[in-house]
Amino acid sequence: MYFINSFLFCGLVCLIAELILDNTKLTPGHITAMFVVIGAGLDAFGIYDFFIAKVGGGALLPITSFGHSLIHGALLAAESQGIIGLLMGMFDLTATGITAAIIFTFVFTLIFKAKD
């Protein structure tokens, strides 16, 4: 069931983005930023956790899950540290993704050149 749900969920998120992209003047930059905010908003009420429990990998892949991870880490730290935890835990769960992207980008930029 996880496999079908993954396909449908990730596909639907991309479809919604494509529909917005085609029918409005918003750029991909606007849409990704918007989706991150939506992901964080959904997780504030535990809705995105429900998606991940039902969907599995397909819910972790869209950029909405980035917003979810940000607020999730912040709230986890806030539970133990109080309100300052919102600042301390913000990057707890997303650190892997951001760091990996930075390191890979650095290495590949050293090796490769932009081809016009």
Add this chain to the structure above:
Amino acid sequence: MTNKKYDYLVKKHTPKEDKVKYDLIAFLVGGLLGLLGETLIRVYIMFFDISRNDASTYMIVTFIFFASLFTALDFFDKWVSKAKAGLLIPITGFAHSMTSSALDYKNEGPIYGVGSNVFKLAGSVIFYGVVSAWFFGLVRYLWEVLV
């Protein structure tokens, strides 16, 4: 010629983009990436004997690695121009935007070229992600404390 008539003529002669085709491609590509993500999680759990949470992290890193590599090898851009949102909305788009802006500004030097432009597009995702996560987190936190 009235404005209305002119608008009509312009509309008639603008080539129609096949929107439905692009929507379908985005859905299929996004869906297949989701399927691949779930499959990778299963494979990692099976081979490395790790928890589902750890396997998810490995899966994300794998996707970032390949998106970054394919961007550097110069064929990810062609895929993106076809699949559009199908590749930009998953985490591959995040890695792609970082690597492509780093490569684009490589000739302007390591500091003012690569270093300051690498987050050109990904920066807005992180910036607004953090702002909204902080705001929603604060609301949720206060709600749990006060209510």
